[in-house]
Amino acid sequence: xxxxxxxxxxxxxxxxxxxxxxxxxxxxxxxxxxxxxxxxxxxxxxxxxxxxxxxxxxxxxxxxxxxxxxxxxxxxxxxxxxxxxxxxxxxxxxxxxxxxxxxxxxxxxxxxxxxxxxxxxxxxxxxxxxxxxxxxxxxxxxxxxxxxxxxxxxxxxxxxxxxxxxxxxxxxxxxxxxxxxxxxxxxxxxxxxxxxxxxxxxxxxxxxxxxxxxxxxxxxxxxxxxxxxxxxxxxxxxxxxxxxxxxxxxxxxxxxxxx
Ligand SMILES: N[C@H](CCC[C@H](N)C(=O)O)C(=O)O
Numbered sequence: 001x002x003x004x005x006x007x008x009x010x011x012x013x014x015x016x017x018x019x020x021x022x023x024x025x026x027x028x029x030x031x032x033x034x035x036x037x038x039x040x041x042x043x044x045x046x047x048x049x050x051x052x053x054x055x056x057x058x059x060x061x062x063x064x065x066x067x068x069x070x071x072x073x074x075x076x077x078x079x080x081x082x083x084x085x086x087x088x089x090x091x092x093x094x095x096x097x098x099x100x101x102x103x104x105x106x107x108x109x110x111x112x113x114x115x116x117x118x119x120x121x122x123x124x125x126x127x128x129x130x131x132x133x134x135x136x137x138x139x140x141x142x143x144x145x146x147x148x149x150x151x152x153x154x155x156x157x158x159x160x161x162x163x164x165x166x167x168x169x170x171x172x173x174x175x176x177x178x179x180x181x182x183x184x185x186x187x188x189x190x191x192x193x194x195x196x197x198x199x200x201x202x203x204x205x206x207x208x209x210x211x212x213x214x215x216x217x218x219x220x221x222x223x224x225x226x227x228x229x230x231x232x233x234x235x236x237x238x239x240x241x242x243x244x245x246x247x248x249x250x251x252x253x254x255x256x257x258x259x
Pocket of ligand 1: 076136169188198
């Protein structure tokens, strides 16, 4: 079987993107998805995304982690899917689409994709750390020096601890850089490694920065793969709404692979 694909990246979080509007991709084949994401044996990516038709939306995005399993919401992947939908002519500059955590709105402005995220009602405190769901589960820890942190080891320790072992979690390490800027490095569940950026993780980190550190929206976020921005409105009860993840998404190459 020959599979045509597009390779996209959003701040270095990279995805195999497939136009599955004809539903020809064998989506239940976990081993195939894992193979396509393999950086030595396949194409190589942090995840795989199917763009599909949906009767009530501009399109549906179906996201798989690099391990082949269905993932939860992927913020960088969603921005890439919006860019892909525009390239295919499925949308122009605005989109309303369905992802793992429900409906999302997005727009393309001055080359950046603005993605509306779902409201976040609660942020749990775990000691000095925080735990919240921004479409995917995220553990957030503020540190002094994120540059020199062993994100792989520290991230694994959280992801495989007693509480998270079974379902897993993504783990974000955050350093405050200034009044309105943070630096985030993320260990991703399903990739089981650090990625260059994680959109839902960056969103979670910015909300915690807004809640705990009183940082004002929009928060600028530096990640190993580039820069993002997170805008939000914080309510007095500690919940967040009007959350937007803003950043680039780019086509890297197209190709076909025989499997
Ligand atoms: N990279 C993604 C997050 C993927 C979440 C995934 N690792 C999971 O927990 O299922 C993002 O940009 O938001």
